[in-house]
Structures are given as C-alpha cells and as structure tokens.
Amino acid sequence: MHQYPRxxxxxxxxxxxxxxxxxxxxxxxxxxxxxxxxxxxxxxxEPFDAPKLADLDAQVEWExxxxxxxxxxxxxxxxxxxxxxxxxxxxxxxxxxxxxxEKILSALGRLPKNDEEVDWxxxxxxxxxxxLKSTNPIMGSSAVEFEVSSLTGFGLFSFDWNFKPFAVxxxxxxxxxxxxxxxxxxxxxxxxxxxxxxxITAHDIVFTFKTIMNPDVPVPxxxxxxxxxxxxxxxxxxxxxxxxxxxxxxxxxNLNFPIIPKHIYEKELESDPTLQDSPYHVKFENAPVxxxxxxxxxxxxxxxxxxxxxxxxxxxxxxQVRTKPYFERVRLRIIEDPNTALLALxxxxxxxMALNPELWKTQTEDDDFYKTCTKANGLEWVYFYFGWNxxxxxxxxxxxxxxxxxxxxxxxxxxELCYGLYQPCTGIYHETAWMAPKPMSKPYTQNLAKAExxxxxxxxxxxxxxxxxDKEFDGKVIPFRxxxxxxxxxxxLSICTLLKENLAQIGVICEVKxxxxxxxxxxxxxxxxxxxxx
Numbered sequence: 420m421h422q423y424p425r426x427x428x429x430x431x432x433x434x435x436x437x438x439x440x441x442x443x444x445x446x447x448x449x450x451x452x453x454x455x456x457x458x459x460x461x462x463x464x465e466p467f468d469a470p471k472l473a474d475l476d477a478q479v480e481w482e483x484x485x486x487x488x489x490x491x492x493x494x495x496x497x498x499x500x501x502x503x504x505x506x507x508x509x510x511x512x513x514x515x516x517x518x519x520x521e522k523i524l525s526a527l528g529r530l531p532k533n534d535e536e537v538d539w540x541x542x543x544x545x546x547x548x549x550x551l552k553s554t555n556p557i558m559g560s561s562a563v564e565f566e567v568s569s570l571t572g573f574g575l576f577s578f579d580w581n582f583k584p585f586a587v588x589x590x591x592x593x594x595x596x597x598x599x600x601x602x603x604x605x606x607x608x609x610x611x612x613x614x615x616x617x618x619i620t621a622h623d624i625v626f627t628f629k630t631i632m633n634p635d636v637p638v639p640x641x642x643x644x645x646x647x648x649x650x651x652x653x654x655x656x657x658x659x660x661x662x663x664x665x666x667x668x669x670x671x672x673n674l675n676f677p678i679i680p681k682h683i684y685e686k687e688l689e690s691d692p693t694l695q696d697s698p699y700h701v702k703f704e705n706a707p708v709x710x711x712x713x714x715x716x717x718x719x720x721x722x723x724x725x726x727x728x729x730x731x732x733x734x735x736x737x738x739q740v741r742t743k744p745y746f747e748r749v750r751l752r753i754i755e756d757p758n759t760a761l762l763a764l765x766x767x768x769x770x771x772m773a774l775n776p777e778l779w780k781t782q783t784e785d786d787d788f789y790k791t792c793t794k795a796n797g798l799e800w801v802y803f804y805f806g807w808n809x810x811x812x813x814x815x816x817x818x819x820x821x822x823x824x825x826x827x828x829x830x831x832x833x834x835e836l837c838y839g840l841y842q843p844c845t846g847i848y849h850e851t852a853w854m855a856p857k858p859m860s861k862p863y864t865q866n867l868a869k870a871e872x873x874x875x876x877x878x879x880x881x882x883x884x885x886x887x888x889d890k891e892f893d894g895k896v897i898p899f900r901x902x903x904x905x906x907x908x909x910x911x912l913s914i915c916t917l918l919k920e921n922l923a924q925i926g927v928i929c930e931v932k933x934x935x936x937x938x939x940x941x942x943x944x945x946x947x948x949x950x951x952x953x
Contacts (some may be wrong), residue, residue: 463642464632467662469652475660479602481595485585489577490742494530496580502526514794523795531745542748546760546772548908549936550721550753554707555694556677557631560640560940563751568677570726570749571709573619575605576675582854584671589741592657600670603661610735613680614714621653623710626681635692639944644673680708712744724751755907755936758782765791775910776838796840800849803911805903805918806943806951812892813901813949818877824863825870826921836913871925874899881926888926900928903950904942907933915952 502525504512509526512519531537547563556568575591578584586594592606611619628651631642647670650662663670683703684694691697695704707715709729716727726749733741752769754760761778763769765788774783774794783794807814807823814820833841843862848855874880879888879899888899903918905911912933919929929950934942942948 461634463634463646464629465649467650469650469660469662472654472658472660475602480598481604482598484594484596486588486591486594487577487585488588488742490530492579492585497529500525502529510793512793513789514796520795523793524797527793527795537745539743539745540747541745542750543746543771544750544752544769546763546769547724547751547753548755548757548760549906551718551724552937552940553695554704554715554718555679557627557636557638557641557679558694559677560944561936567715567724567726567751569711570713571707571711571715572677573611573711574675574677575607575624576671582852596671600666600668601663603663603671603674605659605661607657607659609657610740611710612731612735613682614709614729614731615680616731617680617682617708618656619678619680619710620656621659622656623678623681624659625651625653626685627676627678630679630684630688631676633688633692636688637693637944641676645676647673678710680710683708713749716748721753723753725749726751757909767791775908776836776840777910779840780838798849800847800852802844802847803953806953808946808949808951810946811901811949812890812897813899816877818873819879822870822873822877822925823918823922825866825873826925826927827863827918828865828921829863830865832914832917836910836917865921867921867925874925874927879927886926887928898928899926900930901949902930902932903952904932904934904939904948905952906936906939911952918952 502509503522504526506526509523512523514520514523547566549561549563551564551567552558552561553564554567554571556564556572559565559568573590575586575594576584577587586605590608590611592608593604594606595604596602607619607621609618613619628645628648630636631638631645647664648661649664652660652662654660661670661674663673687697687699688694691700694700705718709715712729712732713726714729715724717723717725728744728747733739733743752763754763754769757775757778760769760772761774761782764772779794779796782788783792788794805823805827807820809815809820814823829843833839833843842849845860845862846856850859874888878890880890881888882896883889889896890899891897903915905915912931915929915931919931922929939951939953943951943953
C-alpha cells in the first residue's frame, strides 16, 4: 500500500465573491431562502446564427491539432524515466529524506509492462474526505466530485505535464483550430455510448453547453470558463464547431466541461432546472447514466461510492476499441476524519490516501506504519484561500480585506500548522510554472500595525471602549463581529482558529463555524456566508 501526500500551495488572498462563485449573492450569511425575481432575467447566452459548415470551411484557415492517447503518452514518459529502485526495494525503504523519497516515487505508480501483469478482477479502495453533493457532473464544485466524474465521465481534451493541450483519442477523431483562434472544429468517434446503450453524439455536447448557460440551472463552478464560449454548433452527430468570444491561445481550456446525456435531462429541464429536486432527477441522481470508463454500481451516502468498469466503454460489437481500464472496481471510501482514515490504511481497509502535514510528520514515521505502508510526496498545484463576501458590510471595503491579510500570521501557519511542508503562494500558479507571471508578487507577511491603520482608515474604530471595533451604518452602530465558514477538517479548523486569534489582537471578533462539506458548497454558491476558508 502506498500514498502520495500533497504539498498544497496555500493561496491566502482577497477574493471578490462574484469571482469565487460566478454571480452576486445575498449580503448576509443567513440570507432569505427566496428572493424576488428580477423582472428581466439574466441572459447568459446570446442568440447566434451559426454559418453553414461549408461556408465556414471556405473562409477559415484550419490548423491541425494533436489527437493523442493519454495512457500511451504517460507510458512513453515513464519509459524515459527509469526507476531508481525496484518496487520491492522501494517498499522496504523509510522515507526519511528527499533522496529516498525520489527512489520511492520512481518505483511506484508505474504502468504495467504488459497485460500479463494486470489483475483484471482487482478492486482498488481509495480514500476521499467528503461525500458527493451530486453525481451529476455539471453540478460538481469539489475535488471529490471532479474525481468521480473523471472516472465516470468523458472529455474531449486533456493536457500534458507542460500544460500543452491535446484532443483525447478515446473520444476524438480529429481536432482543428482556426489560425485566428476564434474557432475549434472537433470530429467525435462514432463508437461512444452512454451506459444505457444510447449513442453519444455532438448533440449531447451542445445540449450540455446550453444547459450550463441556462441562468436557471445552478452550476456556477462549471459555468466559469464555459461562459467564454460564444456558441457550439453540431453539424451532424459527430461534427462540432466551437465559436469563441475572443481570439485567445487559452480558449481550449474552456472546452473541457463535463457532458451530460441529452436524452435523459432534456425531458425535465424546463420543469425542474435545478436538476435535482424532482422525483425524475432524484432517480438519476441515485443511478446516473454515465459516458466514461466506469459507472456507479452502488452509493451509500456518507460511506462509500463503488464504481464498476463499463464493458461498453472499451468493447463494441465484440471488438476492443479502447484500452480496458485496469481495475474492475474503484471503491471510494468516505472518511472525513484524517486519523480514522490513517487507521483504515494501516488496517488494509483503504489502499491509498493523501496525508495532511500533521499525519506526515507525527504519525507515519514509526515501524508500525512501515509494516504495511509506505509514503512519498510530490508537488501538487492546489491552493486554498480565505474568501470575504464583498456584499457584506464588513468586507465591502478593499482596505478591510487587506487588513485581514496583514493581520494573519502566515509564518506560523506554514511553519507550525503545516510543519514546513507547504509553500506560500500569491496566485493560482506555482512560481516554477511557465505560465506564472514574472516577477511574482510577494506574499503577505503579518503586520498588525498596518492592519490596524487600514481598519482605522476604513472607519472601523472602537468608539465605545469595549475592545471591539465598530462602525455606524444608517444610524446603527455595528460591531466588527463576523463568522467564518470552513470544513471540519482539523487543518482547516486550526488555520481559521489562528485567524481568529490574530484578529482578536486588533479588535475584531471572528467565530469559526465548522460546516458539513455539502452544506458549505451550497452556502458558498448562494453567498450565504460572511467569510469562508477552503
């Protein structure tokens, strides 16, 4: 058994809430459940008259783009990176320094050399720290949901380790981009089917796009980026053209939204645009129709999600048309408490997990751990942030949001709470990434005096001498007392508690509110919070 703890990049920044969740939200944490509808409904997708394909081909200068097999791409790379030790040798090592870490990493996680090495009936038991909010891929907004949809769904594009895009040969025959980057033309394979046997066509992709861009459908996370597409036209069952709003080299990043089956969701979309409330949608929430290598065989809420290899993914008319997935089943065990998850790892109930810094440093160093497990680490570009709801009285001023970052003890978080394993970050890109801005901006460091000055300038002053800053709004004095929503994960709670302690030093009261993950997602989407960490 092995595991790869993540070295997350903490992104402590000042986010506008409409940037975080895609649309303005209620001003208070406990917002009204129902609000008056606007007389003019928001229009997210303007009418568009797509040209005929022959006319488009005549006027556009198409450039061929790569269509690659993701697995073969990985296999080719691994063939150039020989393991430093054998698997047996790696499993006997204790990970006490970076040199040993590299040896373990080089030996584990490699593809089998041939089919004879594969146990085709194997089940891998993986750990996830939270349950799904929805099995519908366009409702996804968390790592767990995207992990499940990566196995049960299908995509048209992927990226290599240098972030160079390519079309996926499992689903795409050809991909062309216009020289001016305003159009992308994709031809799908004709041997794709949904798990109920219905063919997957270009019309499913167009339907999904229109559904995502329907303002009545609550999918802000997936809509972000997709809303940069002007239109998608299906010219036949296999041929698609994506029309972009702007000429940008990054347009392909917006094309890889999850796909849902038109024949399932079109029937009830108008009557239930939530895609989850009606009995019809509940039925498919519990037994979704999938288009990828796996389908959901069983789901026990709060316990596990069991995925089963889908034969119709790789076999058509008795012939193998795609690579057969190595595992017959993938079981995702839901264990929220990291200590309980580690115990399950040691007992063989799960085969892998990501370690948080405390577990890595304090509970996985002894012989008891290495009897059945090993560990390795690598850099993963993941960021966490404090989010301030700019619609609230507390955080509508930029000076206040800046004061929060100056008040926070970043060094204590990184050195003590994260045991020196995480790196500070000032944006979504790691400094080693080719797309990172140069020069990188400097991360915040704690400066309580500057934080106090910023709050003073914003009008938050302790007028009544009770030790809490306050400010008058419309004749009413409001104390600076707010709550921050976060998950129940120990590290998240510790970081928010540190913020609470830091803010108390400058006369601001912060209440930490542990929140169940799916509830947190819903509140974040609806802006029913004052501050959040995640």
